[in-house]
Amino acid sequence: GAGVSQSPRYKVAKRGQDVALRCDPISGHVSLFWYQQALGQGPEFLTYFQNEAQLDKSGLPSDRFFAERPEGSVSTLKIQRTQQEDSAVYLCASSYRDPNQPQHFGDGTRLSIL
């Protein structure tokens, strides 16, 4: 596809369940980022991949959050034992390695934890 694709668009889970969110970046983009956006706030950095290597995960809020990109393309963000404070929109962005190129965002997954 032409843009960053995320699925599902909406996810409702009960507290304590595990969830998996998928991101399919723009073809050719080696850099991939995950951000968390709470209601009424700007996105906050979670983690960064260059190809399959996770080079920074300093923004992951707890060890319940885990991200992978095993083949350097599609990425999955997994949240284990979800809690209500995990409710947010999870945005994925991708870019070329060139830092003068902007990040392009997907539509996000809106996660609601009941």
Place this chain on the structure above:
Amino acid sequence: EDKVVQSPLSLVVHEGDTVTLNCSYEVTNFRSLLWYKQEKKAPTFLFMLTSSGIEKKSGRLSSILDKKELFSILNITATQTGDSAVYLCAAATHNAGNMLTFGGGTRLMVKP
């Protein structure tokens, strides 16, 4: 701690008005300043600014960066209802492959 602050928080104007949105930043290893427009879905890219004093323009939108005073402004002239959105400012750093630190956004509503 890296910080990006946007003002105003929200703005209501009428079609045809001109608006100025503000963004100040305080980040280590600053690389560039980006503006995005967010309607109900993905933030869409507007501008990337790396040099002070050089205005970037796209139609009715323009933006400029001041690296000495650590701020940027986004101007929208002759506003239209389709400009209604949240405008996000973000600072890119040399850390984490160009990770972005976002401000909280300015919510713009343009009334007919």
